[in-house]
Amino acid sequence: MPLPALLAVPPSLHFHAERARAGLPVNDWSQERLQAFERACVGSDFVSEQAQRDPDSLLALAAEGLLERSLAQGELRDELVARLADCADEEALARALRRFRNRHQLRIIWRDLNRFCDLRETCRDLSDMADACIDLAYHWLYPQLCAQHGTPMGRRSGLPQHMVILGMGKLGAHELNLSSDIDLIFGYPEGGETEGVKRTLDNQEFFTRLGQKLIRALDAITVDGFVFRTDMRLRPYGSSGALVLSFNALEQYYQDQGRDWERYAMIKARVVGGDQQAGRELLEMLRPFVYRRYLDFSAIEALRSMKQLIQQEVRRKGMAANIKLGAGGIREVEFIAQAFQLIHGGRDLSLQQRALLGVLETLAGQGYMPPAAVEELRDGYCFLRYLEHALQAIGDRQTQMLPDDDHERERVAFAMGFADWAALCERLEYWRGRIDWHFRQVIADPDEEEGDDELTPGSDWLPLWEEALGDEAACRQLEEAGFADPAAAWKRLHDLRHGPQVRAMQRLGRERLDAFVPRLLAQAAEQENPDLVLERVLPLVERVARRSAYLVLLSENPGALQRLMQLCAASPWIAEQIARFPLLLDELLNEGRLYSPPLAPELAAELQERLMRIPEDDLEQQMEALRHFKLAHGLRVAASEIVGSLPLMKVSDYLTWLAEAILAQVLALAWRQTTEKYGAPRRADGSSCDPDFIIVGYGKVGGIELGHGSDLDLVFIHDGDPNAETDGTKAIDGAQFFTRLGQRIIHLLTTQTTSGALYEVDMRLRPSGASGLLVSSLGAFQRYQENEAWTWEHQALVRARVLVGCPRVAAAFEQVRAGVLGRPRDLTALRQEVSEMRAKMRDNLGSRETAAGTAANAFEPGQPFDLKQDAGGIVDIEFMVQYAALAWSHQHPQLLRYTDNIRILDGLGEAGLLPPQDVTLLQEAYKAFRAVAHRQALQKQPGKVDAAQLQVERHEVLRIWRELGLQ
Template identity: 30%
Template sequence: MNAESRIQTTAGRLARLGFADAARAGRLLDGLGPEAAGDMGLLTALVGAADPDLALTSLSRLAERDPGVLGAMRADPGLRARLVGVLGLSAALGEHVVRHPGHWKALEGEQALQRPPERDVRAALLESVGADPADPEPRAPRGGTEVMSALRVAYRGRLLHLAARDVTGAASFSQVTAELSGLAGAALEAALAIARAEVPEGADARLAVIGMGKCGARELNYISDVDVVFVAEPREGVDETKGLQAATRLAQAMMRACSASTPEGALWEVDAALRPEGKAGPLVRTMASHLAYYRRWAKTWEFQALLKARPVAGDLELGGEYVAAVDEMVWQSSARDHFVEDVQAMRRRVEAHIRAGEADRQIKLGPGGLRDIEFAVQLLQLVHGRTDALLRRRATLPALAALSRGGYVGRDDAKALAEAYIFLRKVEHLMQLHNLRRTHVLPEDEAGLRRIGRALGMTVDPVGEFTTRWKRHAMEARRLHEKLFYRPLLQAVARLPGDEARLTAAAATARLSALGYADPDGALRHIAALTSGVTRRAAIQRTLLPVMLGWFADAPDPDAGLLGFRQVSDKLGTTPWYLRLLRDETAAAERMARLLGTSRYATGLLLHAPDAVAMLGSEAELAARPKEALAGELAASVRRHAEDAEAAVDAVRALRRRELLRIAVAGLVGGAGVDEVGRALSELNDVTIQAALDAATHKVAVERRGPLPTRFTVIAMGRLGGYECSYGSDADVMFVHAPVEGAGEKDATDAAHAVANELRRLLARPAPDPPLHIDPDLRPEGRQGPLVRSLSSYAAYYRRWSSPWESQALLRARYSAGDAALGAEFMALIEPLRHPPGGIGEDAVREIRRLKARMEAERLPRGADPLLHTKLGRGGLADVEWPAQLIQLRHAYAVPGLRTTRTLAALRAAAEAGLLAEPDEEVLAEAWRFASRVRDAIMLVRGRAGDSIPADVRERAMIARALGYPPDGSEDFVEDYRRATRRARAVTERVFYGAD
């Protein structure tokens, strides 16, 4: 094979191995000599580098300067891996080692794997500028470019040693950032030694350099501005002005020693913009001046910055005093007005100032970038760290771990944030190492992305795999940032007074009493039971309770709210999702507080089904479920217990309880109107009756040992028929059956009676779930008549005996459950009775008016105030419903819109047909809604049904609060009710009774 063919073959092999310029790589390998060209270990190391071409180029240049490096690499595989790893990643460090070929020897042997102590690094950098490390205030013998260059050479030598351990995995991410921070502190100390040589008068002052940002938190990047604040005190006997002037010149010289351009380049910028007043303020201040500024003028972001403050160079004793002095201000800063909102606004401003075209490549400032994670962690620290000293950590990852241990962030969320943070920081390091330049923007070129992907161990498709992982981490970081950073609970915790946030016993009784707790001692016992101990559950409760106590106080009954919360918390025990839901979904916690502090009815439902707390976290979960979905779920439950009717209906009632809670929550805190609540309750009763009917029918059929000899249907009446049920409504129904062909009348009737009785029994059995009482008293002949009639029996009765009140009752009749075809036949049968052709006559009108007057005189309970009885009182429900029904009986034959079972729909149709004046319709509808809301509120608040607004002042106030009135709005509520019903009664007198 000739030389040209051999070169082409080698180039092809190198191209397949990953070299971009294979021909050039072949020439460079040949240039390293025959031993190197045949060294498979070297070739393997080069191929494994992030950028094989870059690694080979830098190695070739280094070998020209020091040929001994090749033999050393063959003898020490560890040296080979470390050196090639760095050279394949960092062109800048490759340039450095070529300029200073002796530095590669730091990567040999065991020393290359050891992390040097910070004191040794500090000593080495001081010695590089000729200063004595043992001197308390080291001074370089001279200043100038030469000594600054020496500092840069020594610094980069140390950087090379660290990068080699980083690239090969010998140093963890946290070790790398801590070592970079220590190296930066040592460089600042050496720069200060250079400054002392240039500014002899600097001896007139003590100067402390306070590291801020990542340097202060020991989480520095490879290349970053090093944020500092300077604190000085004049020496004893030195005028303060003179001392500060000297300290200022010393600080300026120190900054120059780091940032000045030399033949060896610059280290990095020293940025003092985080000082009081920023760049407009003095570079150096005394301790007293700093503290005065922070107490009076500091903005929220300045306390956020001080969270990471740490003395890093100069007078460390003075620096320690400074950090201790500002520390308490930092951890009390969240009590400032609008603190949380200010931090959130700052994050939005940072995001808004990203350069055009960079947002989708910014791993620091962009959405899902490092700032998203850092801001979320810092905000949570500052808000909760006011009372929890364990959160007072400077660095992001330790702080995140503390937040997770304390229960402020879920374990999974903390794990995902930590993984995203470490991934993004590693990418940041890889980008910066390439040219030792400060950058946070991902490269656009494929070669740059490939280098990063390969450095992260992605070899099959480095660009695609890296892009996918980056976007996944960024998306998760953004999601969790928005979840945690904009958590409303933060504002609530931040606004708490310090003593309440700590939940200390001191003055707690008075505090709770002032909040409105009637039994503050009992409240303290509940608080202690919930928060004592060192469990994660107790820690989360300590976070939640200060805020929830305020929410309970805003509810009608704070004591009941706190008691209910303890009872639910005890029932759910260590269920992991429960407290996590309340902590992470503030709307759920607030809804729960409002619910427990308002409604004994809802509290009772929740205590028997505590898992239902989960629905409080979602608006969608509070919406009434479609009737078809409910029917399907209940039917499936009955099928699962097909052979045990009691068990089947127990399961049905348990599901009904859950839905009752959903409706109650929607009505109390979800904004559902009385119309929506009435329809949801009525449809829930329909499907409950159907499921119980299925169970009862199956049981009777089994007992009879054969299919039933009759079809059976349930007709809804009254409020159930009008889709106007309240929480305490019975289910008014009529039972209809029709014997199947060939069945005997008596056998069919007996079977139908058995089904009806079993249905009623199953739904009324004692159980922890609310019963559904079936009331069949609106049937023909009332309680004196048969419980069940056949369709033909109903037809015969209505032909012969039907009275006006029965026609009126049938206005609300509709099919509810059972045989739908039979239900349709029944509805057809009664159509002429409830919507009589030509309308009812005047005799019937007089009879209905007489019945209404008699009801007002006889049925109002003894002692009830007729002005405050929501059902039978003046202007109450009956005063609205009877006029609507009278209009229906007189005109429905001619006005299709009146053929409805719903009161408000009938009123609207009457107004649209000109049978009722629009203002009258509005007055009647307002009174009906008001009375219905009051009845619902009575049931929700007291836990038992009632028709009268209670005389008890406390109960009345709680009902008013449940209806949305302010704490002192009880009298306004009663007056509003009286006004609405007084106007309705006037309309009823005129429309129903025909009074002028």
């Protein structure tokens, strides 16, 4: 953080430096070092006193160059290891630890006050010093206690047990300040007894004694001072709880009794001493307590309550000048960051980090907060932390209170680089004001606008919801609010209130529901069709009633509730999606992101980044992440279509890009899992190969025309040696390997999890259909297409393209496709075969009432028109395009460049094979049919409309059909 240049030492402050220099042989120091010494002494009595008390330590630091340079990783620990090597007893241990701490505390304060390092380095050095002291003191004490009482052994595992020391708060986050307490929690893996002595101890008793010795080694004040003030009150049950607990007891406590503030504290928990591997297992065990898998807006309530308690304490103790706890203080920045972590961290693993500055960067990078707001929070936080260090450096005391004494104020202003106290206070008030403003945007109750004495939104509806009005009065209120059928609306509310889901709710959840429903009614009354809103939103409310954190989400975010109502009113498909998968409510929080889905490269990068944060062996979480990604982006596309920010063609583009991004990751996952089990397949030359495998898309995905809820027509092709065995210990031949790879892909795509399936997959377009091999070799695919495939299969090949996979195999596939489609054909026979296939489809799939649009009544109002299957509809256009590609691509190979109908039609026009006006007519008709089909899908209606619609388009399609000689 940029700060004003440090000022020259005012004459009134020189005495601190002069006192420290008395008798100190520093004549050979450079002028720059002498000035740094003066600034450090002015800013810190600790430095001046240590310089007088132990001048050799200061001179050694200077001689070693440690006052000017940063420490290498591990350097602090290595030094302490050497110092403790000769400790013969606990008294020697305590002395060595304190002298080590005093030496480096002086160095750290010197560098901080002179701005030879930034805030991160100061906090890191302090935290590394604490880590070294805690862990090395523990490892010194452990064998001493084992010699006396035996080695603690696990009853279940039979293995020696070590304690795990968790660092909480600022220590856990590597953010210790210059005079910070350290908050610790002690645990051990499993119960049992010590072995190797006559009088054994229970493991808990052993580790309790060890913990007590460790605390004394760190916390006790001796002639050499202390190492770190140690606070154990964050452990289960606080001061009244056992000093150390087994992992099972810790898990049980947090699962059954863990409170919101303990979740908040556990975000920063880190293993700082003892058994590192067991500590990682403990933190993984406790992760579900900290991070919920759903959006947890109840965290806002908890943080708000904690802040209110802090504010009460601040007022009671007159602590407004406290830069940590007062308004706009350090704690408010921490609360902002941790609110987002607790709400979203269960699903967004990038938020599962400890360091506050890192979390702030993620909030900006992931779009949770505007970058400008994050920059203000970061700069304000750094200013406050520097000021905190200036306050604490003076006397090595843990304080965040601004001084009353004028002399101390002058010293703090000087240490901060300001000309006087007034200038410092002006800057301080600016930053506290900005932090408090941002805090209120995130944490403050949306119902509590400053100076606003109005009732809570929706309070007028509370008596109705609580059934205090009676049926007639309730219906009257609903009617006056604009409900067209108040009796039906009242019945829906009554049924919800008395339904089994609501009756089974716990007290807290019921309170949240009672607070939410009046808000819902108030906002519904403002919608154009409140009856429809209520009809579609109440099933969602019932669905999430027992997971009431979702109700808190909507209560905390009126904008999200507004968007929910608008989208549900516009589309029952969206309403059903959100009711089935309430995690989609997250997408409603950010209006800009909701209506601006990313482009293909951003989609692929975002998904890859999400999956990279998940352990490779956590298949369940990988599958959930894929499904949530698909649901979330599918909703964003549908919402953008509804509000008109995405035209039809772009909707299909986005849905196709989404499928391709998912398929790329599914192939990568399937390949990794299959090769881990069987090894990689070998090529004919004996070398192991990367995926010589492609996924080919047919139909809508091949033609870049996916709609909402479309399935995927896929064909799997490999170009490996089917006979060569894989290189793993459990070797199988290449043909088996690629078959199992294909099976794995289908499993990943179609398995039903709590978030549904990714896609329905249709493999019937592979060679020989359902009776053919699941995965074909490229050679077999070519032979089948050239010698056995029906004309309708070549029609399907017109819309086939490689979606993901090996570029070399993809290029070879394109050559096969071009060769098959580009060969000369008998046009009379081709027209006959295409017409016969189309007739079969109409007979089997078209509207029976109008003989698939061919009967005399096909255009009469009131008759159905199947947009896809009836004569003059979508499939007729697709068949004409496919016929044209098969008929003329041997003369015009550019017709095979694209797989979507619109661009193939462009090619037909450019080649002069269709009149320009007919090309335009077919393109516009195709887009019109598909636009209506999309709207029908979003309304959960079948793909049929009244025959009176789209008559002009249908007549023109049929005219061109006949002119091409098709029947």
